Amino acid sequence: MTVMSRADQRLTPDVVQSVTFPTSRLGRRGFDEDHVRVFCKQVEAELVRLLNERTSLQEEVRRLRARVLGRVAGDSGPGYRREDAHIQAVGILSKAQMTADQYVADAQEYSRQLAEDARRRRDEILSEARAHAEMVMEEAHSRGSQAAHVALVEAAGSPSSSQRGELEAELAYLRTFCDVYRTHLRAYLDALLRNVDEWEKAEQSAVSEVPGQLPAVLRRVAAPVARPEI
Amino acid sequence: MDPGCLRDSFARVAMHGDQVALFFYSDLFLRHPETRELFPVSMAAQRDRLLNALGQIVADADKLDRLAPFLQGLGRDHRKFGALADHYGPVGESLLATLAHFSGDAWTPELAAEWNAAYQLVAQVMTDAAATDARRNPASWDATVLSHELRTFDVAVVRVATVQPLYYLPGQSVALEHPLRPRLWRYYSMANAPREDSTIDFHVRMIDGGPVSMALTRATDVGSWLRLGAPVGTLMLDTHSGRNVLLVAGSTGLAPIKALAEQLDGLPNPPTTHLFFGAQRAEGLYDLPALEKLAATAPWLHITACVFDDPRFAGERGYLPDIVARHGPWNGYDAYLAGSTTMTDATANRLVSLGVPDNQIHIEDFGWSEP
Numbered sequence: 001m002t003v004m005s006r007a008d009q010r011l012t013p014d015v016v017q018s019v020t021f022p023t024s025r026l027g028r029r030g031f032d033e034d035h036v037r038v039f040c041k042q043v044e045a046e047l048v049r050l051l052n053e054r055t056s057l058q059e060e061v062r063r064l065r066a067r068v069l070g071r072v073a074g075d076s077g078p079g080y081r082r083e084d085a086h087i088q089a090v091g092i093l094s095k096a097q098m099t100a101d102q103y104v105a106d107a108q109e110y111s112r113q114l115a116e117d118a119r120r121r122r123d124e125i126l127s128e129a130r131a132h133a134e135m136v137m138e139e140a141h142s143r144g145s146q147a148a149h150v151a152l153v154e155a156a157g158s159p160s161s162s163q164r165g166e167l168e169a170e171l172a173y174l175r176t177f178c179d180v181y182r183t184h185l186r187a188y189l190d191a192l193l194r195n196v197d198e199w200e201k202a203e204q205s206a207v208s209e210v211p212g213q214l215p216a217v218l219r220r221v222a223a224p225v226a227r228p229e230i
Numbered sequence: 231m232d233p234g235c236l237r238d239s240f241a242r243v244a245m246h247g248d249q250v251a252l253f254f255y256s257d258l259f260l261r262h263p264e265t266r267e268l269f270p271v272s273m274a275a276q277r278d279r280l281l282n283a284l285g286q287i288v289a290d291a292d293k294l295d296r297l298a299p300f301l302q303g304l305g306r307d308h309r310k311f312g313a314l315a316d317h318y319g320p321v322g323e324s325l326l327a328t329l330a331h332f333s334g335d336a337w338t339p340e341l342a343a344e345w346n347a348a349y350q351l352v353a354q355v356m357t358d359a360a361a362t363d364a365r366r367n368p369a370s371w372d373a374t375v376l377s378h379e380l381r382t383f384d385v386a387v388v389r390v391a392t393v394q395p396l397y398y399l400p401g402q403s404v405a406l407e408h409p410l411r412p413r414l415w416r417y418y419s420m421a422n423a424p425r426e427d428s429t430i431d432f433h434v435r436m437i438d439g440g441p442v443s444m445a446l447t448r449a450t451d452v453g454s455w456l457r458l459g460a461p462v463g464t465l466m467l468d469t470h471s472g473r474n475v476l477l478v479a480g481s482t483g484l485a486p487i488k489a490l491a492e493q494l495d496g497l498p499n500p501p502t503t504h505l506f507f508g509a510q511r512a513e514g515l516y517d518l519p520a521l522e523k524l525a526a527t528a529p530w531l532h533i534t535a536c537v538f539d540d541p542r543f544a545g546e547r548g549y550l551p552d553i554v555a556r557h558g559p560w561n562g563y564d565a566y567l568a569g570s571t572t573m574t575d576a577t578a579n580r581l582v583s584l585g586v587p588d589n590q591i592h593i594e595d596f597g598w599s600e601p
Contacts, residue, residue, distance in 0.1 A: 086260065090253055091256075122383065
């Protein structure tokens with residue numbers, strides 16, 4: 001059985017008995033933390049459910065016992081009791097509250113995962129871009145110094161004034177070439193950063209939805225995840 | 231009042247865990263629907279808080295010297311949530327109904343009278359403290375956002391102005407409520423010493439999945455309104471020790487540390503002060519220019535910027551506690567640490583092992599953790 005199953009699936013003793021956790025990624029020891037955490041959540045939810053059931057059963061027992069005792073004492077009808085109705089209403093409201101709590105927790109967990117993912121991908125893109133930029137700069141640098149070296153060797157061989165003029169022109173050209181390369185690189189990096197910004201803006205508009213409502217992206221996704229048991 | 235009897239009774243009820251608080255709030259909301267408005271949508275954290283507070287009250291029922299300040303704080307604290315003296319009656323009613331429900335056959339008229347007497351006392355102390363506080367302070371402070379700068383993709387510096395003056399000491403923090411996340415309060419440190427124009431800066435770091443921090447970093451504009459609670463916190467400068475000062479800030483732990491640095495700057499003879507500001511990457515040193523500007527006119531202030539994981543950073547690289555330890559000894563210093571729990575714990579441990587006495591180490595633990 002995979003542990004990453006839905007939170008509303010009932011947990012049975014045989015599931016607990018047969019559960020397996022995948023071992024974690026390289027460089028870490030033990031079970032994968034996320035899997036264990038999800039499983040603990042499931043166990044916790046199941047316990048809460050069992051406790052709920054137990055409390056309402058106890059309530060039922062008490063009510064039935066009272067009714068039986070009432071009959072014995074000569075009270076003919078079961079009768080409608082206001083107290084019972086209130087306790088039942090408390091039970092219903094409690095269930096509704098638990099459902100709401102679960103929805104909020106699921107939405108928060110989902111947004112946590114999204115944000116974590118976005119953060120990781122942002123780091124990846126930036127470090128790739130940095131590596132790429134360094135490579136390009138190095139290449140440009142080595143080409144530039146090669147050209148300068150060739151020019152110097154040639155200049156040393158026959159230092160006529162016309163040749164010197166040519167070499168100076170070539171050096172100027174190389175400098176311009178370097179600048180152009182740098183500008184290109186900057187534009188490339190800027191574009192990447194803009195990309196990152198756009199993600200952020202999308203996320204921002206998702207967060208700034210009307211209060212009391214889940215962000216659109218969460219509304220769409222949270223509902224199926226958190227469907228309560230019927 | 232019989233504390234032992236209350237403790238036994240509460241232990242029996244508390245066995246039911248979360249169910250107890252769940253029943254209590256449902257009962258309260260059914261009897262007095264208007265009280266639902268005072269709470270957030272999700273009640274999970276709220277239920278834990280209720281049980282913890284009840285547990286503490288019952289545990290300390292015969293230690294009035296400890297219980298009284300706790301209840302007074304609780305009473306003052308509840309003002310910002312909109313709790314009124316009129317609410318205490320309904321709460322007591324529902325509390326007794328809850329205890330009766332979970333006590334089963336053990337619930338007797340005598341026990342009910344015990345609990346009722348205890349609750350009346352608790353409510354009295356709380357409402358008295360709230361009333362005393364109300365003579366001096368508003369229940370909460372409205373503040374409007376003057377500027378909002380996203381310094382890195384996950385750290386924002388927010389400047390607000392309060393309508394009524396908010397008096398606080400540098401190093402303190404306030405609970406803060408965002409209009410998009412009603413009834414959710416999170417603590418943030420003031421990042422400046424009190425100013426004449428009563429503006430306040432907050433440094434907000436976006437916590438993945440954190441509803442309030444996400445709204446503050448991503449969905450706050452100039453003109454937004456925030457609500458602030460009363461200032462709290464014990465990270466306060468000891469201006470009489472005569473010792474030098476070591477300030478250590480990890481990420482937005484800089485907020486209270488910067489407020490302390492500004493306070494030192496206002497002293498006639500500031501002590502020699504070393505400020506270490508650490509971040510994961512160079513871009514995380516989101517307020518370094520402001521610190522350097524302060525240091526430029528403050529010869530007593532030395533600033534060291536540290537980055538944990540960025541081979542391109544030219545300055546100090548490594549784990550903040552290690553870097554601080556390397557720059558020691560710090561025996562003659564008062565140390566003030568703020569940031570993630572892991573960082574502040576590790577730094578405090580290093581300082582203690584270097585011979586800095588415990589009572590010279592002051593910590594503001596931000597609760598969040600970071601690798």
